[in-house]
Amino acid sequence: MDNEIRTYTVLIYTENQIGLLSQIANVFTRRSLSIWTLTAGPTAIEGVHTITITSDATRRKIDEAVKQIEKRVDVISATYYVSEEIVYRELALCKVPSPALLESGAIEKLLSDHHARILEMNPEFTVLQKTGTLRETTAFYESVKPFGVLQFVRSGRVAVSRDAEPEIKCCK
Amino acid sequence: MENKIKGSEAFWKALIAEGVDTVFGYPGGQIMHVYDSLCSYTDRVRHILVRHEQGAIHAAQGFARVSGRPGVVLVTSGPGATNVVTGLVDAMTDSTPLVVVTGQVPNAALGTDAFQEADVTGMTGPITKWNYQIRRPEDVAWAIARAFYIAGSGRPGPVVLDFTKDAQVGLTDFHYEKCTGIRSYHPDPFPSDKALDEAAALIDASKKPFVVFGQGVTISHAEDRLAEFLRKGDLPSGSTMLGLGALPTDFPNYEGMIGMHGHVAANVKTSECDLLIAIGMRFSDRVTGSVGKYARNAKVIHIDIDKAEIGKIIPVTVGLCGDAGRVLEALTARISPGSHREWLESFVPVREIEKKKVIEPELHPKGKELKMGEVVDAVTAYCGGRAIVVTDVGQNQLMASRYSRLASRRSFISSGGLGTMGFGLPAAIGAAIADPSRPVCLFVGDGGIQMTIQEFGTIMQEHTGVKVILLNNNWLGNVRQWQQLFYDRRYSATRMINPNYEDIAKAYGIKYIRVKDREALPKALETLFSDNGPCLMDVLVEEEANVMPMVPPGSGLDRMMLTENSWYENE
Ligand SMILES: Cc1ncc(C[n+]2csc(CCOP(=O)(O)OP(=O)(O)O)c2C)c(N)n1
Numbered sequence: 219m220d221n222e223i224r225t226y227t228v229l230i231y232t233e234n235q236i237g238l239l240s241q242i243a244n245v246f247t248r249r250s251l252s253i254w255t256l257t258a259g260p261t262a263i264e265g266v267h268t269i270t271i272t273s274d275a276t277r278r279k280i281d282e283a284v285k286q287i288e289k290r291v292d293v294i295s296a297t298y299y300v301s302e303e304i305v306y307r308e309l310a311l312c313k314v315p316s317p318a319l320l321e322s323g324a325i326e327k328l329l330s331d332h333h334a335r336i337l338e339m340n341p342e343f344t345v346l347q348k349t350g351t352l353r354e355t356t357a358f359y360e361s362v363k364p365f366g367v368l369q370f371v372r373s374g375r376v377a378v379s380r381d382a383e384p385e386i387k388c389c390k
Numbered sequence: 391m392e393n394k395i396k397g398s399e400a401f402w403k404a405l406i407a408e409g410v411d412t413v414f415g416y417p418g419g420q421i422m423h424v425y426d427s428l429c430s431y432t433d434r435v436r437h438i439l440v441r442h443e444q445g446a447i448h449a450a451q452g453f454a455r456v457s458g459r460p461g462v463v464l465v466t467s468g469p470g471a472t473n474v475v476t477g478l479v480d481a482m483t484d485s486t487p488l489v490v491v492t493g494q495v496p497n498a499a500l501g502t503d504a505f506q507e508a509d510v511t512g513m514t515g516p517i518t519k520w521n522y523q524i525r526r527p528e529d530v531a532w533a534i535a536r537a538f539y540i541a542g543s544g545r546p547g548p549v550v551l552d553f554t555k556d557a558q559v560g561l562t563d564f565h566y567e568k569c570t571g572i573r574s575y576h577p578d579p580f581p582s583d584k585a586l587d588e589a590a591a592l593i594d595a596s597k598k599p600f601v602v603f604g605q606g607v608t609i610s611h612a613e614d615r616l617a618e619f620l621r622k623g624d625l626p627s628g629s630t631m632l633g634l635g636a637l638p639t640d641f642p643n644y645e646g647m648i649g650m651h652g653h654v655a656a657n658v659k660t661s662e663c664d665l666l667i668a669i670g671m672r673f674s675d676r677v678t679g680s681v682g683k684y685a686r687n688a689k690v691i692h693i694d695i696d697k698a699e700i701g702k703i704i705p706v707t708v709g710l711c712g713d714a715g716r717v718l719e720a721l722t723a724r725i726s727p728g729s730h731r732e733w734l735e736s737f738v739p740v741r742e743i744e745k746k747k748v749i750e751p752e753l754h755p756k757g758k759e760l761k762m763g764e765v766v767d768a769v770t771a772y773c774g775g776r777a778i779v780v781t782d783v784g785q786n787q788l789m790a791s792r793y794s795r796l797a798s799r800r801s802f803i804s805s806g807g808l809g810t811m812g813f814g815l816p817a818a819i820g821a822a823i824a825d826p827s828r829p830v831c832l833f834v835g836d837g838g839i840q841m842t843i844q845e846f847g848t849i850m851q852e853h854t855g856v857k858v859i860l861l862n863n864n865w866l867g868n869v870r871q872w873q874q875l876f877y878d879r880r881y882s883a884t885r886m887i888n889p890n891y892e893d894i895a896k897a898y899g900i901k902y903i904r905v906k907d908r909e910a911l912p913k914a915l916e917t918l919f920s921d922n923g924p925c926l927m928d929v930l931v932e933e934e935a936n937v938m939p940m941v942p943p944g945s946g947l948d949r950m951m952l953t954e955n956s957w958y959e960n961e
Contacts, residue, residue, distance in 0.1 A: 233574050236523075241515040248516070285698035291520045291540055294574040 226280045227304055227377050230269040230287060231294040238292055245286045251275050255374030272375050299379060306377035310348045310355035312362050313369040319344055332358045343368060394561035397527030398423040402431045404534040407566040410462050412823060414438045414446040418466025420506060421493030423558040438852055441844035443470050445816040447477025451486045452820030455803045456778060460487035460541045467493040468506030476810055478517045478548050483807025487546035489537045494554040497525050510552040519547030525554050527562035539569035544577025545696040546609060581710040589691045589708045590724035592665055593623055598733045600663035601625050602648055605632035606670015606694060612715030613799055619718045624728040628656030630671045631791050634802035639795050643734055649677040650941045651788045654744040654958055655737045657947035660685055668692045670714040673703035683946030693717045747952045748938050759932035760908055762789040762861045769831055769859055770795040772915045777831045778821050782814030782838035784868035786861045788937040790833040812841030818856045819848055831857045836888050837866045846898040855922045863933045864888060871936045891928045901925040
């Protein structure tokens with residue numbers, strides 16, 4: 219079981235120190251682990267940032283990498299999860315030509331089928347937003363494809379753990 | 391306004407507040423303000439001018455390892471900074487506390503490929519415990535306080551401060567406050583009572599326990615507590631190369647070094663023991679041999695202050711994450727007095743085999759030529775175990791680690807995890823500066839000495855009393871040994887034509903002795919130690935000798951070469 223490769227989500231809380239991101243990325247590359255998605259940003263606590271990384275690895279490898287990350291002085295905490303242990307989302311934005319979308323008359327159904335939203339619409343193009351898992355945003359993309367996709371981008375994963383404890387005790 | 395001082399001055403005030411009295415460095419354009427301010431502090435800080443920045447950092451490592459205090463290095467930007475990179479990695483793997491300060495171009499020039507600009511924080515991130523770019527004079531005191539706290543606490547390591555010119559010349563108020571804690575950093579973990587009880591129960595139940603300790607014992611100043619623990623449990627032990635010096639060589643049931651060129655009994659008993667107690671060590675591949683075959687009959691207790699080391703290489707039965715000294719104290723209180731006579735007696739015949747096949751021929755050879763081992767033995771015996779032994783890398787290092795007689799603490803300084811040739815000479819300088827009361831004996835090969843030979847200039851200028859014992863075999867000996875044993879004696883690029891070392895010593899005003907044969911050795915030792923000054927003793931040793939025993943790559947510890955064609959194998 220320790221040698222089975224799975225997708226792990228690593229949740230890292232850090233002090234806002236320049237250079238930390240590259241050092242964290244380095245922990246993965248040095249162990250030949252690829253970073254599948256990466257999301258970073260400030261938390262609600264002043265000075266504390268969070269980095270969410272997904273990576274395919276064995277439990278042994280991810281455990282080793284996360285311990286090395288946690289060892290960095292400016293890392294407050296680092297934890298890894300399999301997907302069942304977290305609630306997570308990715309965000310996809312999709313730009314399509316407005317005429318094609320409107321002519322088809324399928325827009326209502328598209329939005330309701332995928333729980334997607336219109337962020338912006340003008341005579342030239344429409345920007346649609348879809349949140350979900352990778353599989354859901356992919357399915358969304360497939361449905362929009364016939365209208366001629368101008369641009370499709372996807373964020374990395376953001377996640378919270380499925381337990382009722384505060385994530386970072388030292389900063390409560 | 392009149393109370394404000396320059397950042398470069400705040401720098402020296404902060405170092406002094408941290409108790410720094412020695413700095414190893416080399417000046418240059420982007421650190422000149424700091425050097426300029428040094429003029430006002432030379433009564434409190436001794437600056438050692440090295441001949442190459444690599445020399446500065448290795449000297450600081452030697453200084454730190456002997457004194458137990460962070461070594462301080464001061465270099466300029468660009469090439470000054472890149473020249474310390476080897477030493478940073480070395481200090482990172484060997485847990486040596488260092489504060490390395492590099493000059494940096496003005497803030498506005500950052501990222502413009504300005505003259506002598508290098509991305510120092512980017513480059514040194516993965517090879518330092520912490521690094522930080524100081525861009526404002528008001529951050530100098532804060533950054534230095536943090537640097538010393540981080541370098542010296544928990545598992546020690548190197549810290550880099552990249553000091554931009556703006557921060558050096560700008561004015562600031564100066565208040566110094568030592569750093570006592572960082573919310574994201576917990577350097578002093580301690581195991582639970584439950585884990586300690588479990589470990590004690592394992593020790594009490596064990597019939598064949600074996601202790602393997604490393605440098606963590608020295609770093610934690612836990613030598614006495616280790617000895618008490620071993621005595622109370624009646625436990626046999628072995629040391630990693632960097633653990634040497636924590637116990638006197640003649641400590642009861644202490645088998646000496648373990649690993650690739652370790653002592654046979656120490657290695658064989660690691661494979662036979664039913665309980666392995668690892669203290670302040672990290673199961674380097676040079677220690678374990680083939681990991682799959684390592685301690686395969688044993689439950690494992692691993693004590694280490696670095697959580698990431700526990701279970702990294704060897705799965706553990708009980709992990710005790712904490713300072714070696716504190717954990718040993720708690721554990722010693724919990725165990726019952728042990729008695730392992732039968733188990734300890736089983737070591738004797740193994741020891742005898744090594745003595746007969748390896749040690750005797752090395753220390754009392756029948757042949758005419760001098761052996762490295764007998765030279766190490768003679769030198770360290772002459773010092774009555776008081777010497778600080780410093781080594782370079784190669785056969786000289788392995789022989790020094792096998793045959794040095796050590797009676798005092800912090801007495802064995804070597805580049806372990808990185809195996810950096812050229813480490814020895816500057817590290818010996820740092821060691822001698824840290825403790826002038828003990829003789830410092832450097833064992834070095836003819837290859838390694840030439841990697842940092844320029845530091846003879848530092849010895850000359852500072853009158854550092856380093857005793858350099860050059861084990862001269864006209865080969866890159868350790869590589870030649872591998873070529874002999876594993877590459878059919880194809881000696882590719884290992885034969886070396888040596889310079890005239892006498893002329894070199896003379897040029898630097900350093901006393902020189904050449905030793906060609908056994909008969910000349912006693913007299914040479916008298917000359918070597920006749921004064922406190924530096925000396926180069928050039929010993930012509932047997933050219934094609936091998937370090938034995940040897941666990942060949944891929945083998946377990948219980949299968950060792952004793953000579954080129956005889957083996958020790960467990961039945
Ligand atoms: C900087 C560096 N380069 C290369 C090596 C590989 N290496 C390990 S031992 C050795 C030979 C050392 O020869 P010498 O200094 O003469 O010592 P001896 O083994 O003969 O005692 C070499 C080249 C190394 N450890 N470090």
